[in-house]
Amino acid sequence: MLNTEKTEERKKKILTSIVKTYIETASPVASKMLVSKYRLDFSPATVRNIMAELEDMGYLQHLHTSSGRIPTDKGYRHYVDTIMETQQLTPSEKKKILMKLINAQWEEMENLLESALNVVSNYTNQMSVLVYYRARNIYVEKIDLIYINKLRILFIIVADSGDVVHLFIEDENLPKIDELSKLLNFVNSELKGEALNDIKNKIKKNLISSHNPFYHVFSNLLILLIEALENIEEKAFLYQGTNKITKCPEFNNVSVLHNIIDMLEKEVELVKMLESDFKGSDISIHIGRENPYQCAHNCCIISAQYKLKGRVLGTIGVLGPTRLPYGRTVSVVKYVSEILGQALESALF
Amino acid sequence: MLNTEKTEERKKKILTSIVKTYIETASPVASKMLVSKYRLDFSPATVRNIMAELEDMGYLQHLHTSSGRIPTDKGYRHYVDTIMETQQLTPSEKKKILMKLINAQWEEMENLLESALNVVSNYTNQMSVLVYYRARNIYVEKIDLIYINKLRILFIIVADSGDVVHLFIEDENLPKIDELSKLLNFVNSELKGEALNDIKNKIKKNLISSHNPFYHVFSNLLILLIEALENIEEKAFLYQGTNKITKCPEFNNVSVLHNIIDMLEKEVELVKMLESDFKGSDISIHIGRENPYQCAHNCCIISAQYKLKGRVLGTIGVLGPTRLPYGRTVSVVKYVSEILGQALESALF
DNA sequence: ATTTAGCACTCGTAATAAAAGAGTGCTAAA
DNA sequence: TTTAGCACTCTTTTATTACGAGTGCTAAAT
Numbered sequence: 001m002l003n004t005e006k007t008e009e010r011k012k013k014i015l016t017s018i019v020k021t022y023i024e025t026a027s028p029v030a031s032k033m034l035v036s037k038y039r040l041d042f043s044p045a046t047v048r049n050i051m052a053e054l055e056d057m058g059y060l061q062h063l064h065t066s067s068g069r070i071p072t073d074k075g076y077r078h079y080v081d082t083i084m085e086t087q088q089l090t091p092s093e094k095k096k097i098l099m100k101l102i103n104a105q106w107e108e109m110e111n112l113l114e115s116a117l118n119v120v121s122n123y124t125n126q127m128s129v130l131v132y133y134r135a136r137n138i139y140v141e142k143i144d145l146i147y148i149n150k151l152r153i154l155f156i157i158v159a160d161s162g163d164v165v166h167l168f169i170e171d172e173n174l175p176k177i178d179e180l181s182k183l184l185n186f187v188n189s190e191l192k193g194e195a196l197n198d199i200k201n202k203i204k205k206n207l208i209s210s211h212n213p214f215y216h217v218f219s220n221l222l223i224l225l226i227e228a229l230e231n232i233e234e235k236a237f238l239y240q241g242t243n244k245i246t247k248c249p250e251f252n253n254v255s256v257l258h259n260i261i262d263m264l265e266k267e268v269e270l271v272k273m274l275e276s277d278f279k280g281s282d283i284s285i286h287i288g289r290e291n292p293y294q295c296a297h298n299c300c301i302i303s304a305q306y307k308l309k310g311r312v313l314g315t316i317g318v319l320g321p322t323r324l325p326y327g328r329t330v331s332v333v334k335y336v337s338e339i340l341g342q343a344l345e346s347a348l349f
Numbered sequence: 350m351l352n353t354e355k356t357e358e359r360k361k362k363i364l365t366s367i368v369k370t371y372i373e374t375a376s377p378v379a380s381k382m383l384v385s386k387y388r389l390d391f392s393p394a395t396v397r398n399i400m401a402e403l404e405d406m407g408y409l410q411h412l413h414t415s416s417g418r419i420p421t422d423k424g425y426r427h428y429v430d431t432i433m434e435t436q437q438l439t440p441s442e443k444k445k446i447l448m449k450l451i452n453a454q455w456e457e458m459e460n461l462l463e464s465a466l467n468v469v470s471n472y473t474n475q476m477s478v479l480v481y482y483r484a485r486n487i488y489v490e491k492i493d494l495i496y497i498n499k500l501r502i503l504f505i506i507v508a509d510s511g512d513v514v515h516l517f518i519e520d521e522n523l524p525k526i527d528e529l530s531k532l533l534n535f536v537n538s539e540l541k542g543e544a545l546n547d548i549k550n551k552i553k554k555n556l557i558s559s560h561n562p563f564y565h566v567f568s569n570l571l572i573l574l575i576e577a578l579e580n581i582e583e584k585a586f587l588y589q590g591t592n593k594i595t596k597c598p599e600f601n602n603v604s605v606l607h608n609i610i611d612m613l614e615k616e617v618e619l620v621k622m623l624e625s626d627f628k629g630s631d632i633s634i635h636i637g638r639e640n641p642y643q644c645a646h647n648c649c650i651i652s653a654q655y656k657l658k659g660r661v662l663g664t665i666g667v668l669g670p671t672r673l674p675y676g677r678t679v680s681v682v683k684y685v686s687e688i689l690g691q692a693l694e695s696a697l698f
Numbered sequence: 699a700t701t702t703a704g705c706a707c708t709c710g711t712a713a714t715a716a717a718a719g720a721g722t723g724c725t726a727a728a
Numbered sequence: 729t730t731t732a733g734c735a736c737t738c739t740t741t742t743a744t745t746a747c748g749a750g751t752g753c754t755a756a757a758t
Contacts, residue, residue, distance in 0.1 A: 028721090030720075030722085031722080042731085043731050043732080044721095045723095045730075045731050045732075045733095046730060046731070048721090048722065051722090052722090052723080063738095064739070065722065065723085065736080065737045066719095066721045066722055066736085066737050067720085067721070067722085067739080068720085068721070105580060107516055107517070107577065107580055107581065141497065142495055142503075144493060144495045144505070146491055146493045146505065146507060148490065148491055148507065154507060154513070156493070156495065156505060158497065158503060162517070164503065164515045165456075166457070166505075166513045167456055168456070228454075228456065231454060231456055232456065242610055242613075242614055243611055243614055246606070246610050253603065254601055254603060254606065257595070257606050261591055261592050261595050262592055264591075265591055265592055377750090379749075379750055379751085380750075380751080381749095381750080391701070391702085392701070392702050392703080393702090393750095394702050394703075394704095394752095395700090395701060397751065397752075398701090398752095400751090401751090411751085413708075413709050414708040414709055414750085414751065415708050415709050415710080415748095415749065415750045415751055415752095416709080416710080416749085416750070417749085417750065
């Protein structure tokens with residue numbers, strides 16, 4: 001019994017060392033190297049035996065007969081799930097991040113998001129990516145309306161997140177200014193706190209059935225407004241630090257680089273991968289072939305949702321090689337996502 | 350005399366053919382190949398003699414003794430300046446572009462610019478790039494102000510270009526709502542038509558010297574407003590179609606790709622190159638080493654300014670290899686820049 | 699005087715071979 | 729159960745050769 005325990009201990013130690021070493025060096029790890037690096041009290045031959053076992057179990061792989069071992073996706077997965085200890089940020093790092101996000105002035109939502117991307121990229125030394133669910137997170141705080149000329153007015157919707165949406169409405173039969181201000185009072189009292197989707201539905205429904213005179217008087221305008229609302233982009237996808245990923249030794253190959261650049265340009269698959277698998281957990285890690293799309297089969301995506309009042313506003317994370325410093329990366333992504341939520345919370349209302 | 354004329358004629362024909370062929374095929378052009386492709390009525394040997402002369406003149410170069418010729422930057426320059434005929438867009442193409450830009454609904458300036466980038470990239474099959482001078486092109490059409498709560502108001506500036514800027518102002522001693530509406534009337538009548546920079550200066554000056562009571566009552570608020578105005582991003586840099594340039598055969602090399610990706614990420618140099626050399630002409634062409642920065646020494650940048658009411662709003666163009674179909678590219682870039690100006694003109698006021 | 703056929707020469711590319719080196723897997727001894 | 733020792737495998741590097749595309753030059757043809 002004691003013997004198998006000892007063996008398990010060793011296996012774990014070897015796997016951990018191989019994963020860590022490979023993450024550092026990006027080149028296959030040899031038995032002899034491990035022994036000398038970690039001053040192991042058993043010989044390279046023993047290490048080789050253990051390595052062979054770990055390979056049988058699917059945690060390691062061989063590129064060819066005489067190469068050292070590298071972790072498989074399953075190996076990384078096991079490391080992440082059961083071995084890795086999250087590497088906390090230092091208080092000074094946390095403070096710096098706080099400064100950059102909480103105290104920052106941001107005129108537009110996008111400025112704040114870019115600061116966050118910047119922090120993630122610099123503190124993980126990986127490419128950072130972000131999806132922001134704009135449309136679904138517009139909860140009306142205030143609506144205003146600017147009369148521009150006889151043919152054109154501008155609607156402005158301030159969301160509780162601090163996001164500001166503006167919509168030009170063009171029509172030949174616009175109501176007069178004083179009528180418009182009645183409308184404005186009405187929609188402000190009627191729509192405050194509601195989500196964009198609910199607003200659309202409510203207006204549509206009331207246009208058909210409501211006895212409230214407003215809906216009849218302004219039906220033309222309201223229809224145009226709904227159209228404009230439909231045009232708001234669902235999602236925004238942002239990224240920073242492309243050169244971090246393109247300079248990884250594992251991507252040091254033209255066709256692999258093309259693949260990555262295509263993935264970034266197409267957006268769709270990458271966005272889907274960023275969004276998926278947050279059941280329960282607040283962080284999502286996709287390693288290599290765990291990713292549903294082929295374009296990311298040699299990448300790792302680590303992402304966390306950031307929230308405001310319990311609503312998911314978006315997802316921020318990194319795109320890197322499977323060989324990435326998981327402990328550190330996870331802490332940074334997690335921390336920034338929390339702070340991003342706080343920044344939004346504290347910034348406005 | 351007649352002889353030298355004939356020789357000149359031939360030289361021009363050979364240079365043209367080499368440039369065109371190399372642009373098509375991306376591989377060095379051989380004498381024999383030219384003769385058969387263009388059914389020349391003289392022999393490969395003669396062509397070789399002419400090629401040698403063109404090389405002496407600096408228009409062609411040799412990669413090694415036994416390779417065909419490729420154009421030098423000087424060769425492209427000569428071709429562009431004196432030989433190339435601009436290849437007009439077909440009426441149907443023009444119509445399609447018009448549809449995409451003039452008739453398009455755009456909620457935000459950036460949507461329109463992205464449509465333009467999309468057109469340029471698709472019609473030239475090159476990567477498209479754009480610089481938009483935001484701050485310097487905010488000429489006030491209308492200002493509005495939303496009272497959000499005791500601590501916070503939102504200024505909204507609608508520019509004559511259709512651009513909309515919003516600025517949150519946070520202060521503990523905000524004026525009351527009715528006072529604010531007085532301020533609003535005042536700034537609207539006072540600032541309409543003025544440029545952002547002038548506004549800043551005017552307010553600053555009047556804060557110090559004016560006897561107008563408004564400036565004294567609202568000095569606190571106005572100072573915060575100026576601060577917020579200073580924070581507006583000078584320029585926006587956008588691009589589309591990265592994979593168009595990364596898939597060029599001449600960039601089929603990891604370190605060259607890194608170079609390009611760095612250039613896109615750093616922005617600064619690329620933006621400077623996009624902006625420069627419009628003295629007189631409405632289109633700017635930078636070929637290879639004509640570019641002041643090393644990162645673009647094997648690239649060609651073709652750009653045109655787009656304007657509104659004679660003001661330069663920004664620059665749109667392509668970033669490609671020096672081996673690019675100049676005639677076609679120039680027409681597309683030029684046309685889109687004109688239409689973009691028209692789209693802005695027709696869209697708003 | 700101009701053009702061109704002919705041929706030597708250059709250089710890149712591909713194929714092949716050989717040698718070196720790193721690292722494993724297995725066997726047999728400790 | 730561990731490990732020393734060694735054969736074996738596979739990559740990487742270097743050298744060699746052969747091939748071919750294309751030029752440059754010379755001498756002949758127009």
